[in-house]
Amino acid sequence: MKSPNELRKRRKLRVRSALLKHSNGRPRLSVHRSGRHIYAQVIDDAKGVTVASASTVDKELRSSGKGGADSAAAAAVGKLVAKRATAAGVKQVVFDRGGFIFHGRIKALADAAREGGLDF
Known part of the structure; x- marks a missing residue:
């Protein structure tokens, strides 16, 4: 039997190839x-550059008390990454859930990013 981490890595590759x-x-x-944090990046694969990023490790979110591993923190990260991406001139993206199931914190981040102005 494969470990849950190995299965997630296989899903990640499957999702990534379909997205590209x-x-x-x-x-x-x-x-x-992760168990303690959530991270989001807007990546331009054609140039190989990270356009914008946000996480619960950022000082902005830690000082506001939104750090941690819950849906409220994920929503704050979604809004922050959307704000930074639109400031960099990115409006449309494709959502890469990275092998994680689309519910809970992942869904909260995606919904907040949509509210923040990203289109996907």
Whole structure:
């Protein structure tokens, strides 16, 4: 039996390959979730550059009390990454859930990023 981490890595590769086929040159909003934090990056794969990023480790979110591993913190990260991406000139992205199931913190981040102005 494969470990849950190995299965997540296989899902991640499957999701990523499907996204890159259908992205049409749009940047990718990549999400990673750990037990204590959540991280989001807007990545331009054509140039190999990170356009914007946010996480619960950022000083902005830690000082406001939004750090941690809950849905409220994930929503704050989603709004922050959307604000930084729109400031960098990115409006449309493809959402890369990174092998994680689309519910809970991942869904909260995605919904907040949509509210913040990203289109996906």
